[in-house]
Structures are given as structure tokens and as C-alpha cells.
Amino acid sequence: RRRCVERGLSGLDLQAIGRMRAGVEAGAKLAPGSEAAAARVLGFYSATAYQSCMEGGQSGDYVVWANQAINSWPTYEAMHGTYYPHASIGWDNTHRNPSFAQESVVVNATPDAFEACLWKAKAWLDARPNQVPLVTINSWNEWTEGSYLLHDMRWGYGYLRAARNVFGGGER
Secondary structure, eight states, X not given: OHHHHHTTOOOOOOEEEOOSSOOEETTEEOOTTOHHHHXXXXXXXXXXXXXXXXXXXXXXXXXXHHHHHHTTHHHHHHHHSOBOOEEEOOOBGGGTOGGGOGGGBEEOOOHHHHHHHHXXXXXXXXXXXXXOOOOEEEOSSBGGGTBOOSOBTTTBTHHHHHHIIIIIOSOO
């Protein structure tokens, strides 16, 4: 952090991936409830999520699924001090793990549903004007998890348009 400042940057914010359920991440097994303390010891200043399936589960309707993940944001903020909202496009891990079948798929993951999630992320940020306006999105090209912003033959540029509608201004 000191070297970043010495080179003219405002500093460095290391961001943890918030998880309420302890588990094995990066080779470290954490005791339940110790994630925030471990993040502070390691020098993390904030948190976000990697994928909504961590809190929303791996199946169900997108709106319910996304709202379960969104409902965890205040908990992560309380644990880490600063929480940057996260929006996931969807979840379908059957491409990589065919044995998972339909019980491991989030359904109704449409660009409109994703846009509604982004509006909630924007409202979160708008309510925190002193926080850097950052939203993490999973992901640009995670085809094997059914979570990607890239245009495709089904939705065209729908997911990218959703992000533009919320954060880009301009025409719809």
C-alpha cells in the first residue's frame, strides 16, 4: 500500500470474497464465524461476492435466488466494513458437471431479471455516497457455469444492455 502511494496512487484496497459459511478457500480451512477476523488479519479492507450461488444456492428461480444473495449484503457490510454489491447473470454448472442435472440450475435468468438485480446494486451504492461506486459482476465469459455477459444467440446483447441501462446512461 505504501508503494502504491509513493507511486502517486491513492492506495490499494484488497477485497475479500465474503462468505457466511466457512469452508476451504485458497487452501485455508476456516472455523465458522472467523471469516471477517481472518480478512482483517490478512489486510482486506472490503468484500464482495464471487457468484450469487454462494448465498442463493445452486437452483431455483433467478429472482428468488438473486434476492437471497442480495439479502446477505448487509451482513457482509457489518462483517467487513465496506461491501461492494455483486450481481450474477445466472448459474448452470451442468455443462462442466453433467451429473448435476436440473436440480443445479437457476432458471428464468433473463436480461430483465439481471437488470433488476443491477438496479438494486445501484440503489445500494447510491445509499453509500462515500463509498467507491463499484459493482462486481460474474462474469464476462463463464460459459461453463451459465454466467456470462458476452452476447449469444439466445439473448443477443441483452445482458450488456442491462448493464448499460443501469450504469451507462444514454439510449436504451
